[in-house]
Structures are given as C-alpha cells and as structure tokens.
Amino acid sequence: MSSPRLYPIFAELSARPVLVVGGGAVAQRKVAALLEAGADVRIGAPVLNCELAQWVDAGRVRWIEGRFAPEWLDDVWLAIAATSDAAANAAVAAAGLARRVFVNVVDDAALSSFQVxxxxDRSPLVVAISSGGAAPIxxxxxxxxxxxxxxPSLASLARLAERWRGRIRGRLADLGRRRRFLERVFDGPIADLVRSGRDDAADAALGAALDRAAAQALPRGSVVLVGAGPGDPGLLTLKGLRALNEADVILHDRLVSRDVLALARRDATFVEVAKEAGNHRTTQDGIHALMLEHAQAGRRVVRLKGGDSFIFGRGGEELEFLRSHGIAYEVVPGITAALACAAYAGIPLTHRDHAQSVRLVTAHCKDSLDTLDxxxxxxxxxxxxxxxxxxxLEAFGARLIAHGRAGSTPAALVENGSRREQRVVIGRLDDIARLASEHAVRSPALLLVGEVAALGARLxxxxxxxxxTPTSYAKAA
Incomplete structure (x- = not known):
C-alpha cells in the first residue's frame, strides 16, 4: 500500500496548547521543537526523564501525571504520541481521530494524521522535507x-524582506512589478551585502532601489517560447526552468506533462491551449490573441510547447505575430521528440553502418501526405x-513502399517517449500499422523508420x- 499524498502546512502554534504523550528522550526532542515554536506544551506520562522534569519545575511545560486518557485531548490543537507502548500510542491516535485532533505517532505513519x-532552518525561512512516512531516512x-x-545568510535576507515588506507593498502595488523587484533584491548586490554581514548597508541600498523602482514606468510585457521537451522533467533546460519560475501566465499545450508543469511557479496563471490532431479547442489565432492580451497588460508570458517550438511547433508563426505587434520575445529551445524518443528507446538516429542522415517529417493528415517528397x-x-x-500509419507506410522502400525495413513506434509510461513497438514497415492497432498505441507517438530501428531490440x-522485436533483420540487431 502506497503512502498517502500529504498536504504540506506550517502550523502557527504560539501560545496554543499541544499535547505530547511520553516522558522519555523521544518525547523530550518533540517538546523542545514545540517550545521553539512557542507552543503551550503539556506532557502526559506516568514518569518523566530528568530534563523534562527540570522543564516542568522551571514552568516551561505542564505535566499531566498518569496514563493517557482521551480527555487529555479536549482542548489541544494537536498531539504527539511518543511512548514505547504501542497500545498507548494507538489509543492516542484513536482518541484524536474521534475528536478531530491531528495526531503524530512517532515512527508509525499508518496511525498518524500528520507527519513531522x-x-x-533559516528562520524565518524554513524548508520542510517529508516522505509521508514512507522513507524518513x-x-x-x-x-x-x-x-x-x-x-546561512538566507536567514538575514529573509529578515530584511520582512522588515521592508510593508513599504515595498505600499510603493509597488502591482504584484508582477513587486515580484520582479524582489527577485532583483534576492539575486543582486543587496543580497551580497547581507551575505557579508553589512545589514545597514543592505537596508540603505534596498531603500534607494525601491525609490528608483517606484519612479519607473510600468514594465512592458513579454513572451518567452519555451520548449518543454517530450515529458521527462529532467530534460527541461535550466533556462526553460528559469522562465517557468518567472512567468505570470503560462500558455501550455495539452501534451506538456504534469511533471513539467509542476516545476513552474504555483501562483502563475495556467491556461491550457489544447491543440491536437482533429481537436483544436484553441485555434492558433486564439493563442495569438491570448499572448497579445497578457503581454499588453504588462505580464511575462511563457508559451510552453511540448518538444521544441521550432520543430513542427509553429513557433515561427508566433514570433512573426509578436513582432508585428511590437511585443518583446525570447526563444528557449527544447529537446524535440525525435531526439528524446529515439534516445530513450535505445535507437540511434544515425549510425555508421546504417544511416548517414536523418529526416524529420510531419504527416498528420492526407493533405500533409500529399506534400511530401x-x-x-x-x-x-x-x-x-x-x-x-x-x-x-498505414497510408504512410504504403506510400513509402510504393516509392521503393522495402517492406522489410525496420520500423519502431515510441509512445509517450521519455515518460514513465513509455512503450516501444518494433517491427517491419509493412506490418507496423497492424502492430500499432494490436497494441493499442495512442498519441503522442513517434514513428522511426530505417535500419537503426532494429537496434532498439537490444539497446x-x-x-x-x-x-x-524484429525477427527478419538479425544483422542490424
């Protein structure tokens, strides 16, 4: 059974009652962390170790002496069960469930309703990491x-931003403008001053920078065409990742994987502009209109395409449109499907013994078939x-054979190339359409034709x- 997907949350526990059940070393560690958060900690246990007893004597925590009773949970915000008694821990979890109180049972994810x-810690910046209890190590x-x-200087940088937050919001009311200003603060010379311990100089520099930013006109919007690659988020370029994290609006194709979209800024506006063979929910003119609308409103727009924008992605048309309307643009290339699908299928596109050239072809419909050489x-x-x-597939293979390509030529279909659900079908050119039907191959799928396709059987x-796998061209395989 897989671990549940958790909703990450940072709890504000200052002066709020929290219960820790247990009086040993594990309970002591949990109490110490809760005290740092300012919680009103109660410890429930028959006996306490020396350190916990000293904290009780000093008035830092309150001791409820005895064995766990459900009423201990009546007015607490959350509880931690940290005893060596499995039955006692289970009782705390059950009582918490009945009272809708979040309970963490140390080292028992199944009984826990929240994980620690x-x-x-770079307070006020805190990074939390959880495996949902599946792999704490x-x-x-x-x-x-x-x-x-x-x-460690990130703590000081976060405190600087905290001190100036109200003034920055007051001077830069536009959210996008404010975000871009803070990005320059965190990445530029002001951050360098903080790292060198010159807090007064950093405050002065931030004040001067804020005056300059407030006096400037609203920035113009822009569009970045980003190639998302075929699906594996690891194939997204660093420049593409940076663009996704700076975007105000992301116009993405249907085939851009969820894993790639998850790398983008969470508070960006995501708009799916679904375009696929036979189902153009958003026309190309509609995409142009969306880019123009958001860019003219001063937003940073990312036009996110599967693969690469300039390989059958209509990126050239979009740049022509943007230029004709005076919109600033940039292009971040992506790894096109031909490169990624072939590589992930173990099929080299060129090979000294089999292929000295590569042709990239699109053939979505009868009209496109009629235009090919x-x-x-x-x-x-x-x-x-x-x-x-x-x-x-069937029409494409038939035309190739009719113009002289042998029916026995190896061919491969790579479905969902580079993704976890990738499937590869290898066969002959004159049989690949039947195999695709037999194995229910669906889009997105790339067809590779040539002797190198046979190499995927062993590479x-x-x-x-x-x-x-092919059986009639063992020489290539």
Missing part, C-alpha cells in the same frame, strides 16, 4: 544535502523520424523492453 518533517538525507546548499523519403541509408497521428535501456 525534516527541516532546514531518505528525507533526512535530502535535508543534509539542502543544509550544504542553502547559505516520397522518392527522397524512400531512399535507403537514412532514418525517418515521423511526427504523426497513429491513424495515418533499449529505459522502461519495459519493446513489445515486439
């Missing part, structure tokens, strides 16, 4: 890595990477092995 995360390992990555496409010793609807490395 591993934290990296892994969460601690992640914490160790973050401790080395996050400079079939004689050139049918030539041997080249690889065809075909971006197409699966429904056109595959990602996901499950191919669903069907």
């Amino acid at each position: 995360p591993a934290i990296v 892994l969460a601690r390992r992640v914490r160790e890595k973050l401790e080395t990555l996050l400079d 079939w004689r050139a496409l049918a030539a041997e010793r080249q690889t065809l990477a075909v971006y197409m609807g699966v429904a056109g 595959h490395w990602y996901g499950a092995p191919p669903l069907q």
Whole structure:
C-alpha cells in the first residue's frame, strides 16, 4: 500500500496548547521543537526523564501525571504520541481521530494524521522535507544535502524582506512589478551585502532601489517560447526552468506533462491551449490573441510547447505575430521528440553502418501526405523520424513502399517517449500499422523508420523492453 499524498502546512502554534504523550528522550526532542515554536506544551506520562522534569519545575511545560486518557485531548490543537507502548500510542491516535485532533505517532505513519518533517532552518525561512512516512531516512538525507546548499545568510535576507515588506507593498502595488523587484533584491548586490554581514548597508541600498523602482514606468510585457521537451522533467533546460519560475501566465499545450508543469511557479496563471490532431479547442489565432492580451497588460508570458517550438511547433508563426505587434520575445529551445524518443528507446538516429542522415517529417493528415517528397523519403541509408497521428500509419507506410522502400525495413513506434509510461513497438514497415492497432498505441507517438530501428531490440535501456522485436533483420540487431 502506497503512502498517502500529504498536504504540506506550517502550523502557527504560539501560545496554543499541544499535547505530547511520553516522558522519555523521544518525547523530550518533540517538546523542545514545540517550545521553539512557542507552543503551550503539556506532557502526559506516568514518569518523566530528568530534563523534562527540570522543564516542568522551571514552568516551561505542564505535566499531566498518569496514563493517557482521551480527555487529555479536549482542548489541544494537536498531539504527539511518543511512548514505547504501542497500545498507548494507538489509543492516542484513536482518541484524536474521534475528536478531530491531528495526531503524530512517532515512527508509525499508518496511525498518524500528520507527519513531522525534516527541516532546514533559516528562520524565518524554513524548508520542510517529508516522505509521508514512507522513507524518513531518505528525507533526512535530502535535508543534509539542502543544509550544504542553502547559505546561512538566507536567514538575514529573509529578515530584511520582512522588515521592508510593508513599504515595498505600499510603493509597488502591482504584484508582477513587486515580484520582479524582489527577485532583483534576492539575486543582486543587496543580497551580497547581507551575505557579508553589512545589514545597514543592505537596508540603505534596498531603500534607494525601491525609490528608483517606484519612479519607473510600468514594465512592458513579454513572451518567452519555451520548449518543454517530450515529458521527462529532467530534460527541461535550466533556462526553460528559469522562465517557468518567472512567468505570470503560462500558455501550455495539452501534451506538456504534469511533471513539467509542476516545476513552474504555483501562483502563475495556467491556461491550457489544447491543440491536437482533429481537436483544436484553441485555434492558433486564439493563442495569438491570448499572448497579445497578457503581454499588453504588462505580464511575462511563457508559451510552453511540448518538444521544441521550432520543430513542427509553429513557433515561427508566433514570433512573426509578436513582432508585428511590437511585443518583446525570447526563444528557449527544447529537446524535440525525435531526439528524446529515439534516445530513450535505445535507437540511434544515425549510425555508421546504417544511416548517414536523418529526416524529420510531419504527416498528420492526407493533405500533409500529399506534400511530401516520397522518392527522397524512400531512399535507403537514412532514418525517418515521423511526427504523426497513429491513424495515418498505414497510408504512410504504403506510400513509402510504393516509392521503393522495402517492406522489410525496420520500423519502431515510441509512445509517450521519455515518460514513465513509455512503450516501444518494433517491427517491419509493412506490418507496423497492424502492430500499432494490436497494441493499442495512442498519441503522442513517434514513428522511426530505417535500419537503426532494429537496434532498439537490444539497446533499449529505459522502461519495459519493446513489445515486439524484429525477427527478419538479425544483422542490424
């Protein structure tokens, strides 16, 4: 059974009653963390260790002597069960469930209604890491890595932002303008002053920068065309990631994976502009209109496309439109499907023995088939990477064969290339349409045609092995 997906939350417990059940070392650690948060801590246990007893004598915590009783939970905000008695811990969890009080049972995720995360403390900046109780050691390992990555000066930088928050909001009412100002504060020379311990100089520099920013005109909007790659978020470029985290509005294709979208700013406006073969819910003119509307309103827009904007992504048309309307733009390339799908299927697009060239082809419908140079496409010793609807497979293969390409030529279909659900089907050109139907291959899928396709039978490395491997071209495989 997999661990439940948790909703992350930071609880404000100052002066609020919290119960810790247990009187040993584990309970002591939990009490110490709660005291740092300012909680009104009660400890319930028959006996206490020396440290806890001293905290009781000093008036830092209140002791409820005895064995757990459900009424201990009547007025608390949350509770932690930290005893060595499994039955007592289960009783605390059951009583909390009945009273709708969140309970953490130490080292027992199944009984817990909340988890205590591993934290990296740069207060007031705090980073919490949780595995939902599935792998607490892994969460601690992640914490160790973050401790080395996050400079201790972040605490001072966060306090600087806290001191100036009201004044910044008052001078820069526009949210996007305010966000861009703070990004410059956190990444520029003001942050350098904080890191060097020059807090007074940082305050003075921030005040001067705020005066300049408030006097400036509202910034003009812009559009960044970002290639999202085929789906694996690890294939998104660093520049693409930066653009997603700076965007006010993200216009994304249907095929952009959820994992990639999860990397973007959570408070950005996401607009799906669904476009796929036979289902254009948003027309290209509609996409142009959305880019123009948001950019003219001063927003930073990311036009996020699967693969690469300039490989069958109509990026050129969008740039022409933006230029004609005086909108500033930038292009961040992405890894196109041909490169990623072939690589994740273990199929080299070029090979000294089999293919000295690659052709990228789109063939979504009959009209696009009629415009292709079939004689050139049918030539041997080249690889065809075909971006197409699966429904056109039979017609595409038939035309290639009619113009001289052998029916026995290896062919591969890569469905959901680079994603966890990737599937690869390998067969012959004259049989690939039947195999696609037999295995219910669906879009997005890329067709690879050429001798190199056979190599996927033994060079595959990602996901499950191919669903069907060739038998009539052992030389290539």
